[in-house]
Amino acid sequence: xxxxxxxxxxxxxxxxVNDAAHALSLEERGLNYGDGVFETMRLQHGAIRFIGSHLxxxxxGCERLxxxxxxxxxxxxxxxxxxxxHRDGIVKLIVTRGAGGRGYRSNNLLPTRIALLxxxxxxxxxxxxxxxxxxxxxxxxxxxxxxxxxxxLEQVLAQNEWHxxxxxxxxxxxxxxxxxxxxxxxxxxxxDGILVTPDLRFSGIRGVMREQVIASAQREQIVVEExxxxxxxxxxxxxxxxxxxxxxxxxxVALDERRWMIGPITAQLLART
Amino acid sequence: xxxxxxxxxxxxxxxxVNDAAHALSLEERGLNYGDGVFETMRLQHGAIRFIGSHLxxxxxGCERLxxxxxxxxxxxxxxxxxxxxHRDGIVKLIVTRGAGGRGYRSNNLLPTRIALLxxxxxxxxxxxxxxxxxxxxxxxxxxxxxxxxxxxLEQVLAQNEWHxxxxxxxxxxxxxxxxxxxxxxxxxxxxDGILVTPDLRFSGIRGVMREQVIASAQREQIVVEExxxxxxxxxxxxxxxxxxxxxxxxxxVALDERRWMIGPITAQLLART
Numbered sequence: 001x002x003x004x005x006x007x008x009x010x011x012x013x014x015x016x017v018n019d020a021a022h023a024l025s026l027e028e029r030g031l032n033y034g035d036g037v038f039e040t041m042r043l044q045h046g047a048i049r050f051i052g053s054h055l056x057x058x059x060x061g062c063e064r065l066x067x068x069x070x071x072x073x074x075x076x077x078x079x080x081x082x083x084x085x086h087r088d089g090i091v092k093l094i095v096t097r098g099a100g101g102r103g104y105r106s107n108n109l110l111p112t113r114i115a116l117l118x119x120x121x122x123x124x125x126x127x128x129x130x131x132x133x134x135x136x137x138x139x140x141x142x143x144x145x146x147x148x149x150x151x152x153l154e155q156v157l158a159q160n161e162w163h164x165x166x167x168x169x170x171x172x173x174x175x176x177x178x179x180x181x182x183x184x185x186x187x188x189x190x191x192d193g194i195l196v197t198p199d200l201r202f203s204g205i206r207g208v209m210r211e212q213v214i215a216s217a218q219r220e221q222i223v224v225e226e227x228x229x230x231x232x233x234x235x236x237x238x239x240x241x242x243x244x245x246x247x248x249x250x251x252x253v254a255l256d257e258r259r260w261m262i263g264p265i266t267a268q269l270l271a272r273t
Numbered sequence: 274x275x276x277x278x279x280x281x282x283x284x285x286x287x288x289x290v291n292d293a294a295h296a297l298s299l300e301e302r303g304l305n306y307g308d309g310v311f312e313t314m315r316l317q318h319g320a321i322r323f324i325g326s327h328l329x330x331x332x333x334g335c336e337r338l339x340x341x342x343x344x345x346x347x348x349x350x351x352x353x354x355x356x357x358x359h360r361d362g363i364v365k366l367i368v369t370r371g372a373g374g375r376g377y378r379s380n381n382l383l384p385t386r387i388a389l390l391x392x393x394x395x396x397x398x399x400x401x402x403x404x405x406x407x408x409x410x411x412x413x414x415x416x417x418x419x420x421x422x423x424x425x426l427e428q429v430l431a432q433n434e435w436h437x438x439x440x441x442x443x444x445x446x447x448x449x450x451x452x453x454x455x456x457x458x459x460x461x462x463x464x465d466g467i468l469v470t471p472d473l474r475f476s477g478i479r480g481v482m483r484e485q486v487i488a489s490a491q492r493e494q495i496v497v498e499e500x501x502x503x504x505x506x507x508x509x510x511x512x513x514x515x516x517x518x519x520x521x522x523x524x525x526v527a528l529d530e531r532r533w534m535i536g537p538i539t540a541q542l543l544a545r546t
Contacts, residue, residue: 006374010299017299021372024297024304026283026290026387031297031367033425034307040375065426066433092375094304097429099294101279102313102365102391104425104432104456114299118375139412139476140448144426151424152306152377153338153417156370159377160339175413183377 008089009117014078020116025099028112033104034150036096036112037061039208042246043089043117048079050245053208058095061147067097067111075113082115090118090246096150121246128253128262129168129242133231134158134183138174140202148205158183168250169242171234174203179229185244186210189229189237190265196233199226209243209273216273222265239263249273281362282390287351293389298372301385306377307423309369309385310334312481315519316362316390321352323518326481331368334420340370340384348386355388363391363519367423394519401526401535402441402515406504407431407456411447413475421478431456441523442515444507447476452502458517459483462502462510463538469506472499482516482546489546495538512536522546 010020017023029035039054048054055072062069079091094116098109136158144151158170169182180198181187186207188197195217200206217224234240240252240260249270251262283293290296302308312327321327328345335342352364367389371382409431417424431443442455453471454460459480461470468490473479490497507513513525513533522543524535 005298005300005372007300012299020299022297023295023299024301025278026285026293026296026389027278027280028297028304029429031301031304031369031387032311032423033429034423035426035429038305065430090375096304099278102363102389104428106429106433114304116299116375136416137414139414139417141410141412141427143409143430144412149426150305150307151426153308153422153424154414155377156302156306156308156379157338157416160379 006118007116008086008119009082011078011082011115013113014074027099027101028096029098029100029106029109030094030096030112030150034152035065035106036067036094036150037065037148038092038094038150039148040246041091041093043083043086043091046087048083048091050208050212051076051079053211054245057148057206057208058093061149062095062111064147065097065149067095070095070111070113078113078115082117086117088120090120092116092118094150128251130166130254131169131171131182131252132162132167132255134161134170134172136161136172138172138180138203140174140176142202145203146200146206155183171255173231177230179231179234180204182242185242185247185250188213188241188243189234190239190263191233191237193265194223194225195265196225196227196229198229207243208245209248212273213243213249213269216269220268220272239266241266279391280389281359281392282355284351284355284388286386287347300372300374301369302371302373302379302382303367303369303385303423307425308338308379309340309367309423310338310421311365311367311423312421313519314364314366316356316359316364319360321356321364323481323485324349324352326484327518330421330479330481331366334422335368335384337420338370338422340368343368343384343386351386351388355390359390361393363393365389365391369423401524403439403527404442404444404455404525405435405440405528407434407443407445409434409445411445411453411476413447413449415475418476419473419479428456444528446504450503452504452507453477455515458515458520458523461486461514461516462507463512463536464506464510466538467496467498468538469498469500469502471502480516481518482521485546486516486522486542489542493541493545512539514539
């Protein structure tokens with residue numbers, strides 16, 4: 001099946017791309033090695049939500065990979081140009097080490113900046129979602145944990161495990177059995193009034209919405225624990241929800257035979273984040 | 274620094290690409306997620322060495338990722354067209370899940386085929402190499418182990434650990450401390466006349482030259498063990514060498530304070546592979 005692009009606007013290194021299907025170098029290291037980082041952001045009422053947090057994480061990711069981070073002011077300006085004719089959308093920003101020669105080693109390349117604007121998915125709001133367990137596991141590597149790099153085969157394989165559209169997300173364990181995240185979002189549970197989320201010391205992505213939720217909880221005097229989390233703690237939790245920057249907080253209401261209500265702390269955080 | 278391409282010839286989905294710098298879709302899943310596999314092959318005297326083994330591994334990699342593998346006859350024909358005006362070179366072949374929309378899930382996309390021809394590196398032959406230890410570790414994930422997928426950030430970070438050109442390779446451990454490979458090659462040791470190579474059950478790539486060396490050893494009545502290997506076994510080994518499809522067998526002669534000679538089994542395998 002030939003894919004029909006839904007891209008509304010695209011830019012490569014700050015220049016508008018009219019033909020996004022024929023734009024990129026075949027020597028792009030983002031293609032050859034997944035050698036870069038990305039952000040997925042929500043354009044809402046003409047502004048990108050949490051743009052500061054997104055650009056901060058992008059810069060941290062570049063630094064972890066020893067990619068010279070583009071100036072945040074430059075990226076802001078390019079994103080403003082990309083989105084100027086739109087009120088709502090999903091903005092994807094990719095920064096790679098650049099287009100370079102064969103071989104893993106890089107040699108002072110110019111990083112590539114790619115910006116794409118997509119329409120908002122029609123199923124972006126939910127009152128509560130059904131999730132499943134994924135069999136694909138996340139590998140543990142502290143050096144790559146937390147940042148949103150382009151090596152995402154584990155998430156691709158996990159999302160391709162199911163095709164039932166009534167299931168909105170899959171929950172992922174790492175190779176040691178720790179509970180880490182949803183395929184495209186972070187995970188929180190509430191037990192005895194305490195909010196718990198995985199500490200992501202060996203795998204997973206430190207989400208922008210995760211950070212916002214933790215900050216909201218702290219303002220609301222809710223105790224937050226970032227620590228190793230295990231599947232049985234989720235099954236016996238009072239409330240469970242996922243977070244990401246596109247879809248916000250989504251309460252989990254069903255997993256296998258287990259059912260939850262949208263609980264009071266989830267509702268409080270939904271109202272205050 | 275602007276990168277100056279050394280590409281001799283390029284093809285995208287079998288069509289000659291005259292401008293490899295502006296060819297690929299920004300929605301290419303190889304870029305967005307590292308969602309694909311690749312091969313790096315040696316063109317020598319007008320033919321690609323071990324092309325059958327390379328295409329077999331590529332097909333196995335596609336199947337592991339649930340990418341519909343392109344027909345091997347089609348790939349052979351496209352590689353013949355790519356290389357027809359050249360006697361020697363390095364051929365890189367990439368197959369991705371295709372260009373598709375935003376999000377980890379794919380929907381019956383047409384896989385992308387990318388073929389690039391590069392000149393042979395000037396330092397392609399060696400009598401013996403000096404190596405070092407890398408601090409970057411390989412994550413363990415049996416689901417992705419063995420295949421040559423495009424998620425290669427660990428190798429990129431490892432090769433960027435040193436810039437001393439007298440050091441030809443870096444040796445990599447996994448996160449549990451097992452010895453796995455060189456950054457761009459497999460690893461063999463000889464102890465008491467037995468050839469040992471890591472079994473790659475949790476990480477690393479099952480190299481085409483690794484397979485050739487194992488087959489040569491078996492023909493020569495040398496006992497071969499594929500098993501977990503640990504750094505102290507390497508340090509006390511009689512002979513050590515790396516293998517890859519571009520550079521063949523390379524004897525390791527120095528690592529930290531340790532020195533080795535090119536031993537008899539390495540020499541025998543060099544002559545017979």
